[in-house]
Amino acid sequence: MRVYLLIMLLFSGISFAQNTITGSVTDGNKQSIPGANVVVVGENSGASTDFDGSFKLTTNAKLPFSIKVSAVGFESKTINVTAANQKVNVILKDEETKLDEIVVSASRTPERVLESPVTIERMGVQEIKRTASPSFYDGLENMKEVQMNTSSMSFKSINTRGFATVANTRFMQLVDGMDNSSPLLNFVLGNMIGVSEIDVQSVELLPGASSALYGANAFNGILFMTSKSPFTNQGISTYFKYGVTSQEAAGTNGYYDFGIRFAHAFNKYFAAKANFTYMEATDWYATNYNDKTRAGIDRTNPGYDGINVYGDEASTNIKGVGLKLEAMGLIPAGASNLLPNTTVSRTGYNEIDLTDNKAANKKIDFSFHGRPFGDERLEIIWQSKFGTGNAVYQGANRYYLNDFFMQQHKLEFKGKNFFLRGYTTSEDGGHSYDMIFTGINVNRKWKDDNTWFGQYAGAYIQGTLAGMTPEQAHAAGRATADTGRFLPGTAEFKNAFNQVINEADVLSGSKLVDNSKIYHSDANYNFRDIIKFAEIQLGGSFRAYELNSHGRIYTDANGPIDYNEYGAYAQLMKKFLDDRLKFTGSIRYDKSKNFDGNYSPRLSLVYSGGEKRNHNFRGSFQTGFRNPSTQDQYIGFNIGSAVLIGSAPDNLTRFSETFNLSAEGQAYSGGNATKDMTGLDAYGNSYIASSVNAFSAMAGSNPVAAAALLKKSRANYVKPEEVKAFELGYRSVFEGMSIDLNGYYNIYNNFIGTLNVISPFYGTAQDNPNIAAGTSDPGVQSIRAIQNGEYRVYQLYTNSDVEIHSLGFGVGLSKKVISDFEVGLNYNYAQFDFDQEKDPSFEPGFNTPKHRIKMSVGNDKLFKNFGFSVSGRWNSEYLWQAGFADGIIKSATVIDAQINYGIPKLKSVVKLGAANIGGKEYYQVIGAGLIGQQYFASWTINP
Incomplete structure (x- = not known):
């Protein structure tokens, strides 16, 4: 009891020493600015404004002190606080400051975008609010450098700088420091276990190789998503979206998306938050019936193998069948000579008959945050994330991820100059299945392959003897062999289908089994408060895989496969010439179980010219490498x-x-x-x-x-494959216009294929x-x-032994024109060089358009509480090469738009939006569904 009283007295004493500052932040038109940062100068304590621009800041700083108020698109302002419980009303002046934002990911230390040593893109709270896409994750496609590959409405893969795939093992996605990659598949499943859009604080994108700081898988780029802290963003927030999707193949269908966030700081020592989101829609139907090996659609071709038709992969040379029938005495000697030397495939089932075509995603996460000293000198975080849903994943085959479940748990210690975290990722395949083997084995349920091909050959011979043409004989052979076929929609078909998708043996089933795990830890320390001549950081990571597909996908039938890798890095950052020239040097060593270690250096220079140091020139060289994935x-x-x-x-x-x-x-x-x-x-x-x-x-x-x-x-x-990456860039804010130019040249060796x-x-x-x-x-x-x-x-x-080269450049422009109208334009060019004659059987799979243009126009203050935005993008056509199917992705023009209205009394925003307005349906992946239109209405409450 005495100890309890002493603790109470101590906490009371601390509370008496606190100062609480309240106030509001508005613009020159007296409109509130939500999401503005309010920070005590020289301290770690801070707060953010809520929907109506209000804030409440509690600090231990002694009076008098100063607070700095900043927001994207406005000039920062410093205010002196001289009295306890002072109320501060701040008016910020508009300014184009996108390139003056603070980012962390490029160098693992806070720095202005202008001074970043490499290309970096950022999306903050304001950009998320104004996105015209159905979700903030969809809106990432409008960022410069980003290429989105849609395999399913609930599974979208992000890529930068070429060599795009759905199963993108060359690109990383981190949410609050946790890698979102599937332990079994080694690539990110979109936003299935990501973050809710009402909990996103910022998104940062590093295009290109980043192995020097982030390791082996940071080969084509990294996406960082940071969620809001319950210490600075409290209350109950929620959103609800309803809309429709429209596609010629699927028709018009409903679309639902709901999310809620709870966050509360109980005191300055402890805070917690929880999120729940739910999305459900009808997926884009995949109805590409072109033949994989021949141009066009010709189902009368005996060896037809349709892209979105499954079961027709079971094929054989029909003359060989005839020889076997002769040997067995089932047809007369010599009769096989009547059979053509051609491949015949079984009659398959369309994809839309082998899936319920539902896209869904449910996410739950919660975290507990403790600050033992009452400030940001030390924060201890426990975070748990759970995600489940339905999606179609396309790799070598098409797979329906049905009730796929993934979870992550993290314990992190972080402070001003360090972090130490450990987390685990585990997954369960649920009721997922392979659609190709579903088609193959449903066929085998009603007739085995040997019988089917034997009946086909026998009927063909009889037809030929009766005077039929080869085309007629093939049709007779298929009609005879297909006798007894289970037709979609019948009870026989449904029964066979359910048996197949619940059986893991590929000889009779198609179920995917997966209980794989990852154990990961990493740490970083910045010595800037100890070593003064330069900013030095040290860090490292360790990862252990436990692969467990029970022999279905990996060779782990007799038990899980264990595999591990580790790495360590160092970075030195130093400024010269009156702090105008910034040098950054990094090096990382990584070692994987089955391969020799690799060193990844990075060197960069940034020079800030001009009187206001707003002309920033940068150049960098770095090497990257990618260990072969567990697959x-x-x-x-x-x-x-x-x-x-x-x-x-x-x-x-x-x-x-x-x-x-x-x-x-x-x-x-x-x-x-x-x-x-x-x-x-x-x-x-x-x-x-x-x-x-x-x-x-x-x-x-x-x-x-x-x-x-x-x-x-x-x-x-x-x-391991390797890349040498050279990059030059220029950033500036000049006469109200933000300019961002970059060019790169990459040399790839030992490219994996x-x-x-x-x-x-x-x-x-x-x-x-x-x-x-x-x-x-x-x-x-x-x-x-x-x-x-x-x-x-x-x-x-x-x-491949052939060296591959790729190059590209990008231009990004944005400017406020005519009052508060903001216009943005960016262009990306990309090409690669591969001598196919030197390695004719190798498919490099660049899968990237040579030209991409993206534009946007918007005004958050068209008139009181009303705003709008329109974004458009265009890409040239390009070749898609992948294990499932090859083909040409045609050029596409896509326009998204939204209007929003704020209701301050309800702390709400109502938004009406549409994606691909009036546009043609388009592919992003050969084999996936054509992307149609989406129309939605949303209501967001954000106190």
């Missing part, structure tokens, strides 16, 4: 048309399949009835798939010439086998294996 190393995933094989040495022996051999194959294999195939066969005894395709096309007419086309694969095990190979069940793969040597020759035996269809197709992860 590149440990995957062992049958996708139907091929098996994806990671190249970690222990992975190659863990992956194994057993195949039955024909009588001829048994003769070449020492009488063995079966053949065990492992990853060692994929990398050590295989042909490049493109050479086999060329061989097959010519083998019937000229076998000798055809054999000369065969090329043995010599793919090496995958190793995939290579399709074909491994024969018997014989030895070799260049230009001597077809005249007879069947005792191992090379000839390998040809016979290919001709007999006794081979396995693999997709290997490897590196």
Whole structure:
């Protein structure tokens, strides 16, 4: 009891020493400025204004003291406080100060955007408020350098500076310091476990390589999202959006989005907050029925393989089926000669029949914040985040993430000059499934492949004997084989579908199983208060993976795979020439379990010219590297048309399949009835798939010439890829106009990609086998294996020996014109150089338009409490290359717009908005749905 009384007296004494300052912040038109920062000069204590511009600041500073009030788009102002409980009313003058904002991510220390050593983009509270997109995350697409790749309405992947994919392992996304990447997949699932838009404090984007400070995966860029502190942003905030989506394939459907935030500072020592968001919509229907291997849509083609049609991946050479039927005595001898040497595929199911086409996302997070000293000298944070939802992810196949669940938990200690954090990420695949294997195995539920192809061949032969043309005979063969097919919507189809998606074995099911985890820790210390001659920082990180797909995706059937990596870095920052010239030097060392360590240096200079130091020139050089992802190393995933094989040495022996051999194959294999195939066969005894395709096309007419086309694969095990990045830039605020120019040149070595190979069940793969040597020759035996269809197709992860170059430049302009109208314009150019002739089987997958233009115009104060904004973007057409499908992404023009009205008495903003107004539907990913229009109304209450 005595101790309790002493503590109460101590806290009472502290409370008596506090000063509380209240007030408001408005502009020259007496309109409130929400989100303005109010900071005690020389102290860490501060506050932010609420919706109506009011603030309350509690500090231990002794009177008199000064406070500094700042807001984006306004000149900062310093006010002297001379009395306790003083009320301060501040009027800020408009000023274009976007490039004068403070950012942290570029150098891990606060600095003005103008003085950043590299290109950086920022979105703050005001930009989020005025975005014309359906959500703030969608609005990131309007930032300079950003390219968005939409796989699903609830799964959007961000990229910068080329080599974009949906599964973007080259780009990082951090929320409050936590990497949002999936432990199993190694890439970010959009904003599925990100942050609520009413809890976003700021978004910072670093385009390009950033490995010197952020490690191996910061190869193409990093997105930083920082949430609001419950100490400075308190109260209950909420929003509700309702709208419709419109797409020709899906029609018009409802769209719901709701979020609520609770935050309270109980005293200066303890605060807490919680967020909940819910979004539900009908996803964009994927209805691209073009053939993957031929131009156009021709479902009468016997080997048709539609992009968004699944089950037709099960295919075979129909002449080979006839030979087997002859050997089994099921058709007369010689009848197989009536069959063409062509590939026939099973009849597949459209994607819209294999998913409920729902996009949904639910997020919950909470955090507890403690300040033992009552200020920001030390803050201890426990944060937990949970996200679940439905989305379509496109990798080598199309996958429906159904009730996919991911969670993160973090403990962090941070102060003015340091942080120490540790967090864990875990996930559960829920009821997710592979749509290609769903189609394949629903087909097998009503008729196995051997029976189907046998019936097709038999009906084709009968039709030919009856005088049918080849086209008619193919149609008769398919009609006969499709007898008994389960039709979508029937009870038989639904029953088979539910059985398949709940079974993980790819021979009969399609369920994705995943219980993988990441354990991560990192720390940083800035010695600026100890070492005066320069600002020096030291830091490091450690990460451990626990891969656990239960053998469904990785080779972890016998238990989880453990994998770890660590890194350490140092940075020195020094100013010269009356603080006009800033030098920054950084270096980082990273080591991963299966690879040698890598050093990543970065050197940069920034010179601030002009009387007001508002002409800032910068130049930087840095190297970056990317360790092969866990997929590149440990995957062992049958996708139907091929098996994806990671190249970690222990992975190659863990992956194994057993195949039955024909009588001829048994003769070449020492009488063995079966053949065990492992990853060692994929990398050590295989042909490049493109050479086999060329061989097959010519083998019937000229076998000798055809054999000369065969090329043995010599793919090496995958190793880290590297980039050397050069950048020049200029930033300025000149006569009210913000100018940001940048140019870059990148050199990539050991670029990671995939290579399709074909491994024969018997014989030895070799260049230009001597077809005249007879069947005792191992090379000839390998040809016979290919001709007999006794081979396995693999997709290997490897590196290209060809050096890849990319370059680009960007221009960003913004200016306030005609009172409070603000106009923005930016342009990005990007191209790459890859000599395809030196590596004809390698797909670099640049997947980036050469030209992109984005424009915006808006006015937050068109008249009292009323504002609007319009944004537009255009991109030129470009080639999309990916494991699932290749194709041309056509040029697109997209216009978004919104009007908003503030209701100060209710502390509310009502917004009406539309995305892709009147525009054509457009693709961002070949294989995903066309993006249509969205119209919405929202009501946000933010006290």
